[in-house]
Amino acid sequence: MMTAASGAHAVAPLTIPDYEDLVRRELEADLGSAGDITTDAIIGGDARATARVVVRHAGRVCGLECALFPFQLLGDVRHRIVHGDGTDVEAGTVLAELEGSARALLSAERTALNLLGHLSGVASATRELVRVIASAGHARVVCTRKTTPGLRMLEKYAVRVGGGSNHRFGLYDAVLIKDNHRVIAGGVRAAVAAARLALGRLVTLEVEVDTLGQLEEALEAGADAVLLDNMSIPDLKRAVACVGGRVTTEASGGITPETIRDVAATGVDVISVGWMTHSAPALDVGLDFSS
Numbered sequence: 001m002m003t004a005a006s007g008a009h010a011v012a013p014l015t016i017p018d019y020e021d022l023v024r025r026e027l028e029a030d031l032g033s034a035g036d037i038t039t040d041a042i043i044g045g046d047a048r049a050t051a052r053v054v055v056r057h058a059g060r061v062c063g064l065e066c067a068l069f070p071f072q073l074l075g076d077v078r079h080r081i082v083h084g085d086g087t088d089v090e091a092g093t094v095l096a097e098l099e100g101s102a103r104a105l106l107s108a109e110r111t112a113l114n115l116l117g118h119l120s121g122v123a124s125a126t127r128e129l130v131r132v133i134a135s136a137g138h139a140r141v142v143c144t145r146k147t148t149p150g151l152r153m154l155e156k157y158a159v160r161v162g163g164g165s166n167h168r169f170g171l172y173d174a175v176l177i178k179d180n181h182r183v184i185a186g187g188v189r190a191a192v193a194a195a196r197l198a199l200g201r202l203v204t205l206e207v208e209v210d211t212l213g214q215l216e217e218a219l220e221a222g223a224d225a226v227l228l229d230n231m232s233i234p235d236l237k238r239a240v241a242c243v244g245g246r247v248t249t250e251a252s253g254g255i256t257p258e259t260i261r262d263v264a265a266t267g268v269d270v271i272s273v274g275w276m277t278h279s280a281p282a283l284d285v286g287l288d289f290s291s
Contacts, residue, residue, distance in 0.1 A: 011086060011160045018153055019066040019115075025150075026111045027070055036107040049102035049289055053095040053116070056284035060127045061087045061095055062161040063119030063154065067112040068096060075104025086161050088127070095285070109287045117282035118151075119158040125280035126162025129273060132257060133264035139271045141260075142167045144252070146274035155277040167272055175199065176227065177207045188214055192221035206250070215239055219247065228268065229253045236266040 030036075053068075055061070062085050071077040077100030083089050095116075098105060129141045141164040147155045156166045168174035177191045185191035188207060195205055206225035207218040212235060218226050219242075228239050230253035243249050250270040251263050263271055 011157070013085065014063075014066055014154070014157055016069065018157075019069065022150060022154070023066065023069050023073065023111065023115070026114070027073060027108065030111055031107065036103070039103050039106045043102050043106065045103065047102040048100065049105050050097070050099045051105050051287050051289045052097050053112075054286050054288050055089050055093050055095060055120075056091055056286055058090045059088070059120055059124035059283040060162055061085055061089060061120055062123035062158045063116050064095060066119070066154065067116035068098075070108035070111040071098060071100070071104055074108045075101030077101055077104050077108075086123075098287075105287070105289070113285055113287060115154075117285050118148075119154055119161075120283035120285065121280045122155055122158035122277055123162035124283055125276050126159050126164040129257060129260055129271075129276065130163040132261050133271070136261045136264040137267055139251075139264040139268050140165050141276075142250075142270055142272045143277050144272050144274040145170065147277045159276060162276075164276070167270075175203055175205045177205070177223075179208055179210065179229070182208075182214075188217040189221045192218070192223060196222070206248075208252075212238060212242065215242060219243070223247060225250060227252055227272075233262050233266060236263065236268060240267040 061083055064081060064085055068079050071079065077098055079096050079098045081096045083093060083095050089095070126141060133139055133141065143156055143159040143164060144167055152169070156169065159166060168176065175195055177195060181191050182188055185194060192205065192207060204224045206227055207223040208227040208229050209215045209218050210229050215226055215228070225248035226243065227250045228236055231239060231251070236251055240249055248270065249268045250272055251266070251268040252272040255263055255271060255273050260271060260273070
């Protein structure tokens with residue numbers, strides 16, 4: 001592999017074990033049992049080619065090493081990264097240069113571009129949300145568990161590359177008492193008491209609330225953080241004032257690029273946004289071959 005340039009936005013990089021199984025599954029789904037019948041019929045097995053990964057629209061790069069991995073799995077392909085993860089680039093920018101087996105370059109193209117486009121789209125969307133709220137308070141933008149099946153680790157990495165933060169990765173690493181927990185447990189107090197009894201005081205406990213009344217109940221019950229779900233801007237302001245800095249406040253529910261600045265201006269500590277991972281538009285990237 002040729003020397004790679006490092007990304008401008010420093011985030012601990014992905015490693016091959018983070019994405020190898022996913023990439024192999026995607027290649028298997030694309031190639032099936034017969035392989036790339038078009039390429040294999042037209043291109044000789046010893047043919048060589050050079051190509052460049054080019055971004056068609058401005059955005060933040062994410063997932064490039066992961067996207068280059070399919071080429072390595074399919075054949076003798078060397079690459080040089082020009083602009084790595086975390087770099088903000090303009091349309092027409094070359095992200096990487098590749099040279100090697102023509103069949104491998106052609107057959108891995110779609111798998112590579114699907115991954116790169118999606119993860120760069122998530123990072124670009126996150127970057128924009130972070131930019132919008134930069135002057136509107138101290139809130140952090142975080143993602144949720146609303147991720148594409150099979151892509152959670154990669155999408156949460158893309159959020160970090162975009163300048164956002166990760167909420168919990170799964171049900172195993174944080175306590176969040178949601179509305180259905182409250183219903184089944186018999187209310188906020190009962191749910192908090194049961195969680196405390198089972199988990200003790202060292203575990204941070206967050207409670208989702210829909211109303212200011214539920215907020216008061218959560219605070220009285222001893223919650224460490226409150227998720228203010230689908231509240232209006234006036235109610236978010238009242239909730240922040242009521243909390244008075246005693247616990248962490250998180251706003252969630254239907255937050256968009258058009259509304260996020262107003263949400264941040266209420267003084268909440270955290271803003272969680274689900275669509276960053278499940279609905280962000282892919283960044284348009286392509287693989288251009290040299291003639």
